[in-house]
Amino acid sequence: MRTFFAESRIAQPIKKLDFVILNEFPIFGMENWGLIFLDQSFLLKNEPIEQFNLISHEVVHQWIGNLVTNRNWSQLCIQEGLAEYMTRKLVEDAISKGELLGMSSKRLEFYSTERYLRAMNIETKNSQNGRKAIIQDYRTFDQAGDFCFGKSPLIFLSVEKVLGSKNFKKRLNAFVENFAYKNFDIHDLVGYFDDSESTNIEKFMKYEMIHGAFRIVNVYKNQTFWTLTPSVFDLPIPVQIRYLANQNNESYIIRNTTQISAPHRHKDDLIIVNAAAEHFYRVNYDLATWHRLSIYMKNWSDSLGILSLAKLLNDYCFFYGRFKNDSVLNGILLREMKENMAVILKNFHEASNFVFQNSFNCHAIKQ
Secondary structure, eight states, X not given: OTTTTTTSSOSOSOSOOEEEEESSOSSSEEEETTEEEEEHHHHHHSOHHHXXXXXXXXHHTTTBTTTEEESSGGGHHHHHHHHHHHHHHHHHXXXXXXXXXXXXXXXXXXXXXXXXXXHHXXXXXXXXXXXXXXXXXXXXXXXXXXXXXXXXXXXXXXXXXXHOHHHHHHHHHHXXXXXXXXXXXXXXXXXXXXXXXXXXXXXXXHIIIIIOOOOEEEEEEOSSEXXXXXXXXXXXEEEEEEETTTTEEEEEEEOSSSOEEEEOSXXXXXXXXXXXXXXXXXXXXXXXXXXHHHHHHHHHHHHHOHHHHHHHHHHHHHHGGGSOOOSHHHHHHHHHHHHHHHHHHHHHHHHTTTTTTTSOOOTTTOO
């Protein structure tokens, strides 16, 4: 954390931290200036990566939460989401350096996948109940937690991917320095991350935080282009396209327009949109592309990685009911796709030691 905030004048707001582990504590952890409370039962029953995540999160709060503080309760998840985003960066850094005993890069991939699937499933449920905005009048901390530790940190990850890590860190340093020992709201924060009128990150962040949107990008292949159409117009949407023929990634931003077109790079092109789950939305493909993806996933699932495969499976489950079985060809494609997905899910669970067994309650997969 000192390294992260080295560009600001307040690299270390306090010189000493005390940790108190309590036998019974109503939540897993709580930060105060220089004093952190932790729940003993959580530490005893959870693995090192979860322990490290909790401790890191409370340490991050010395900067995001104590040094700079959100102005009111309804905006709690801006502060918590930013702190959780930074916590996950610390976890990634510790595992990559071998500083967490027994924690491999594979476990880090599971860790990222768990959090993405949980956030997406919560977002699906909340959207169906009409609760989409991160900023709202929360009645309980448990209710706030769904947004604070689900969608909110992933919004900050998306902004980082658009701006670049160094640029993001520079802007966050400036924000912390200027709002040290003060409180802030969403309007104070987002101005530090706006890049330009064309990118319009400020508008993207405000919309996600204040209004909320269960966003979908629809992908359709025609003879010469891939057409990507967002479900929410007039809102910047970052898009990463992975061309599977050569594994190249290309990045775009859908700006104030109804769609973008990405050219074919190969006559038998096949793409995955948002394969690395760097941005937070669902992706639906035309039926023929879903069918081809199911064959690719069945034969080459190892090349995708756990997170990419999990996101595809999760999106497939969500959109299955929308596929049209209005022709003999579509009926054949749907049947073959369902059979392929059942095999893929079985292989996925075996490869991940059944960690995600409860993440796919999907009749579109079960035979």
